[in-house]
């Protein structure tokens with residue numbers, strides 16, 4: 001197996017929180033590339049509509065190929081004739097905390113600017129395609145407040 005130039009050492013990797021990025025990509029079709037730093041690559045999903053930043057919105061997220069870690073800061077033009085030709089801008093970025101991960105479900109908390117809170121990526125296999133996932137934010141915030149307050153269940157939501 002070829003070793004990639006690794007900008008972060010194993011020790012750094014343990015010390016530093018994992019990162020994520022969402023790149024808005026004006027290609028043939030506008031989409032948002034959602035990428036999680038994971039397994040020393042950027043695990044990537046293409047989201048055809050603007051990714052959710054509040055609970056109750058579910059978006060299709062189509063698994064696409066892993067990208068190298070140094071792509072996390074990429075913004076600019078992918079030239080005509082190359083795959084994904086068009087303009088890429090960073091729509092959101094930050095760090096995340098992984099809660100659980102199985103073959104078909106990834107639970108994580110994003111700490112970005114637009115995307116904040118607990119999210120789930122769920123492989124639905126929609127239309128028979130295992131690359132089809134859903135991404136959505138959970139309604140955890142209220143639960144967390146209730147837990148933190150320990151005042152018992154039924155505090156009305158403040159917003």
Ligand SMILES: [Mn+2]
Pocket residue numbers: 025027031032033046084
């Ligand atoms: Mn793309």
